[in-house]
Amino acid sequence: MDANKRTRLLKAAVKVFARDGFFKAKVEEIARMANVATGTTYLYFENKDDLLISIFEEEMVPIIEASEKAVSEQKTAFDKIVAFITNHLHMVQESPDMAQLLEVELRQSSKFIHTYSGTKFKEYLDIIARIVAEGQKNGEFRSDIHPSIFKQMLFGAIDQICLNWTLSKSKKYDLEKSGEQIAAIMLNGISNR
Amino acid sequence: MDANKRTRLLKAAVKVFARDGFFKAKVEEIARMANVATGTTYLYFENKDDLLISIFEEEMVPIIEASEKAVSEQKTAFDKIVAFITNHLHMVQESPDMAQLLEVELRQSSKFIHTYSGTKFKEYLDIIARIVAEGQKNGEFRSDIHPSIFKQMLFGAIDQICLNWTLSKSKKYDLEKSGEQIAAIMLNGISNR
Amino acid sequence: MDANKRTRLLKAAVKVFARDGFFKAKVEEIARMANVATGTTYLYFENKDDLLISIFEEEMVPIIEASEKAVSEQKTAFDKIVAFITNHLHMVQESPDMAQLLEVELRQSSKFIHTYSGTKFKEYLDIIARIVAEGQKNGEFRSDIHPSIFKQMLFGAIDQICLNWTLSKSKKYDLEKSGEQIAAIMLNGISNR
Amino acid sequence: MDANKRTRLLKAAVKVFARDGFFKAKVEEIARMANVATGTTYLYFENKDDLLISIFEEEMVPIIEASEKAVSEQKTAFDKIVAFITNHLHMVQESPDMAQLLEVELRQSSKFIHTYSGTKFKEYLDIIARIVAEGQKNGEFRSDIHPSIFKQMLFGAIDQICLNWTLSKSKKYDLEKSGEQIAAIMLNGISNR
DNA sequence: CATGAATGAGCCTTCATTCAT
DNA sequence: GATGAATGAAGGCTCATTCAT
Numbered sequence: 001m002d003a004n005k006r007t008r009l010l011k012a013a014v015k016v017f018a019r020d021g022f023f024k025a026k027v028e029e030i031a032r033m034a035n036v037a038t039g040t041t042y043l044y045f046e047n048k049d050d051l052l053i054s055i056f057e058e059e060m061v062p063i064i065e066a067s068e069k070a071v072s073e074q075k076t077a078f079d080k081i082v083a084f085i086t087n088h089l090h091m092v093q094e095s096p097d098m099a100q101l102l103e104v105e106l107r108q109s110s111k112f113i114h115t116y117s118g119t120k121f122k123e124y125l126d127i128i129a130r131i132v133a134e135g136q137k138n139g140e141f142r143s144d145i146h147p148s149i150f151k152q153m154l155f156g157a158i159d160q161i162c163l164n165w166t167l168s169k170s171k172k173y174d175l176e177k178s179g180e181q182i183a184a185i186m187l188n189g190i191s192n193r
Numbered sequence: 194m195d196a197n198k199r200t201r202l203l204k205a206a207v208k209v210f211a212r213d214g215f216f217k218a219k220v221e222e223i224a225r226m227a228n229v230a231t232g233t234t235y236l237y238f239e240n241k242d243d244l245l246i247s248i249f250e251e252e253m254v255p256i257i258e259a260s261e262k263a264v265s266e267q268k269t270a271f272d273k274i275v276a277f278i279t280n281h282l283h284m285v286q287e288s289p290d291m292a293q294l295l296e297v298e299l300r301q302s303s304k305f306i307h308t309y310s311g312t313k314f315k316e317y318l319d320i321i322a323r324i325v326a327e328g329q330k331n332g333e334f335r336s337d338i339h340p341s342i343f344k345q346m347l348f349g350a351i352d353q354i355c356l357n358w359t360l361s362k363s364k365k366y367d368l369e370k371s372g373e374q375i376a377a378i379m380l381n382g383i384s385n386r
Numbered sequence: 387m388d389a390n391k392r393t394r395l396l397k398a399a400v401k402v403f404a405r406d407g408f409f410k411a412k413v414e415e416i417a418r419m420a421n422v423a424t425g426t427t428y429l430y431f432e433n434k435d436d437l438l439i440s441i442f443e444e445e446m447v448p449i450i451e452a453s454e455k456a457v458s459e460q461k462t463a464f465d466k467i468v469a470f471i472t473n474h475l476h477m478v479q480e481s482p483d484m485a486q487l488l489e490v491e492l493r494q495s496s497k498f499i500h501t502y503s504g505t506k507f508k509e510y511l512d513i514i515a516r517i518v519a520e521g522q523k524n525g526e527f528r529s530d531i532h533p534s535i536f537k538q539m540l541f542g543a544i545d546q547i548c549l550n551w552t553l554s555k556s557k558k559y560d561l562e563k564s565g566e567q568i569a570a571i572m573l574n575g576i577s578n579r
Numbered sequence: 580m581d582a583n584k585r586t587r588l589l590k591a592a593v594k595v596f597a598r599d600g601f602f603k604a605k606v607e608e609i610a611r612m613a614n615v616a617t618g619t620t621y622l623y624f625e626n627k628d629d630l631l632i633s634i635f636e637e638e639m640v641p642i643i644e645a646s647e648k649a650v651s652e653q654k655t656a657f658d659k660i661v662a663f664i665t666n667h668l669h670m671v672q673e674s675p676d677m678a679q680l681l682e683v684e685l686r687q688s689s690k691f692i693h694t695y696s697g698t699k700f701k702e703y704l705d706i707i708a709r710i711v712a713e714g715q716k717n718g719e720f721r722s723d724i725h726p727s728i729f730k731q732m733l734f735g736a737i738d739q740i741c742l743n744w745t746l747s748k749s750k751k752y753d754l755e756k757s758g759e760q761i762a763a764i765m766l767n768g769i770s771n772r
Numbered sequence: 773c774a775t776g777a778a779t780g781a782g783c784c785t786t787c788a789t790t791c792a793t
Numbered sequence: 794g795a796t797g798a799a800t801g802a803a804g805g806c807t808c809a810t811t812c813a814t
Contacts, residue, residue: 412786
């Protein structure tokens with residue numbers, strides 16, 4: 001097994017799925033972009049579905065790591081939430097293709113690919129949940145908010161903002177500014193002060 | 194032209210698109226469920242895309258109206274936001290198929306169907322923006338939050354919670370409870386107190 | 387039976403068949419152009435094939451009559467052949483749609499519509515055959531040429547020239563000039579001198 | 580890519596198009612007759628149109644070559660014209676399917692397939708034009724006849740005779756005899772004597 | 773392992789024809 | 794007779810997947 005070929009296929013798939021959408025994307029096109037033969041794709045992935053799922057599971061790893069690193073560098077739960085948001089927005093800007101997959105294709109997959117459990121995505125959301133629990137423990141955050149509700153709310157809010165930015169062709173408005181507003185609201189919302 | 198037939202096709206399409214997803218849904222199946230011949234579909238809709246777009250544009254109308262009605266029955270901006278959230282959650286529970294389309298298929302369409310402007314969806318979001326502006330004017334809400342950021346954040350938060358509820362097979366957890374938490378956070382977040 | 391409606395359908399069919407070709411032409415389009423409902427077409431014609439056949443059989447009548455008149459006004463077989471050619475070229479210029487049907491669609495029909503005997507077309511060709519027989523009888527033409535071979539040759543030659551003129555977009559070259567050359571060759575070819 | 584498969588498809592297409600006509604012919608039937616799967620057709624040809632155009636362009640090559648060879652073996656322009664006619668009639672008898680395509684489908688294609696320039700067919704006609712020019716230069720032929728008019732006339736005459744023979748089920752009459760008459764008329768017609 | 777030609781099931785869409793009004 | 798909405802069979806084309814080399 002050639003790890004390099006597998007990686008190239010994965011990277012190519014991210015690009016093509018982002019550009020064309022999962023359903024309109026052609027396996028042949030992905031293979032071509034990865035500089036391998038069409039059939040080779042099936043040596044590394046079971047089928048087209050598996051390719052998408054593998055992206056979600058594997059490309060999420062560095063994203064999760066970056067997020068955890070950014071978060072761990074902060075002391076307070078407040079700052080950790082800010083770090084999470086900031087890190088996510090950076091990811092969206094620096095890996096726009098992967099970001100689009102998360103924004104646009106992930107939901108389809110969650111619903112229609114029955115073999116997909118979405119472990120890694122849950123793991124990503126749980127970074128938020130953990131910060132919330134921590135903040136509640138140390139008194140920064142109100143304790144009447146369920147962390148697993150908050151994690152979804154925060155992610156949903158960020159995701160919607162990012163989706164909007166992604167789909168806007170001009171991309172003229174500033175994602176950083178939006179990030180500050182997200183932080184302002186969500187933190188004020190959950191703050192114990 | 195038979196308005197009834199058109200409606201039946203639209204309703205059938207909502208069901209089939211929700212169940213199978215837009216891409217895997219078959220026009221023939223929609224026609225069968227609407228009790229018309231396959232070709233009849235094309236007397237009322239240009240093509241499969243048009244069917245989906247028509248759903249978004251037309252089925253949103255009563256949803257928008259219900260939301261506006263619910264909102265208008267409240268005095269304060271605070272209560273209006275609560276009404277918006279509550280109304281949305283009701284819609285999700287009472288029209289689960291349409292809700293799923295909004296949660297799962299809308300994004301694809303926004304990105305990949307280039308003829309689609311998404312007017313009605315924007316209209317729905319603008320209900321929130323208007324409440325925010327009103328709340329800022331009368332001092333209920335902080336004025337440093339941009340209404341069009343908040344509308345996306347709130348919708349994103351609600352949407353993510355609902356998506357989660359929709360995709361969870363058991364649907365055992367209470368959507369109402371989640372609604373209260375959404376309101377608690379977002380309102381506290383934007384409150385001027 | 388409304389003879390007027392039938393005629394309108396026939397005229398419309400000539401236009402649409404000429405413009406779009408028999409196979410790509412839509413019955414609905416013909417009906418629309420004739421200002422009748424789609425279904426009405428089937429009150430006057432058995433089916434799409436019948437519409438085309440009817441054109442060939444009925445629209446040929448005035449063409450045959452005009453040709454016979456033009457021919458009968460000449461004394462010699464020589465002049466009659468010239469008259470036939472001239473008349474045909476005029477028809478092509480004045481009824482370009484019908485001419486195109488004869489040039490482009492007639493052959494398909496002859497081969498693929500098994501119910502079609504092509505009587506009227508044969509009648510048209512026989513005008514030539516009769517002139518030839520007459521010319522052979524009075525010594526103008528060589529007697530070793532079979533009239534039914536000559537009629538096909540002459541028609542084929544004229545037809546190919548006309549087809550070329552029809553398909554050339556600019557139509558800048560002069561059909562009259564070509565007519566003189568056709569006459570020069572074919573008459574010199576069959577002359578007894 | 581398997582050149583053999585491509586050839587088989589081309590040969591099968593000639594047969595099926597000749598038998599059923601271009602529009603009624605099914606790609607699936609052509610594939611079946613070529614012993615390949617339906618989709619394979621699209622590896623070698625862009626679409627059904629391309630299949631027909633490819634026939635015209637590629638199957639004309641040996642026909643043109645045979646004609647040029649036959650013509651070049653004759654000394655006088657007179658004999659060359661005879662050779663052209665004779666060769667064409669042989670082709671019609673030996674490749675009746677291809678002949679039928681030229682007689683019946685070529686015109687449709689010239690008119691309705693806008694991507695088709697008809698190069699090879701023009702090349703074939705130009706064999707005649709060249710002989711005419713040669714005959715005019717050496718005094719065999721009258722110089723008042725435009726070669727490009729004569730080429731069309733001669734081809735049209737031959738083509739109509741052949742079409743008639745092709746469409747007559749019995750094929751009892753002798754195509755050779757018709758060939759002699761064509762030569763007699765057209766050569767006498769253009770002769771300088 | 774790698775290839776890429778071959779496969780063939782599958783689906784959207786068209787349109788001649790019908791028939792209830 | 795006239796209408797035109799409805800029908801549904803049919804077919805061109807695509808593309809995920811396979812497999813002989």
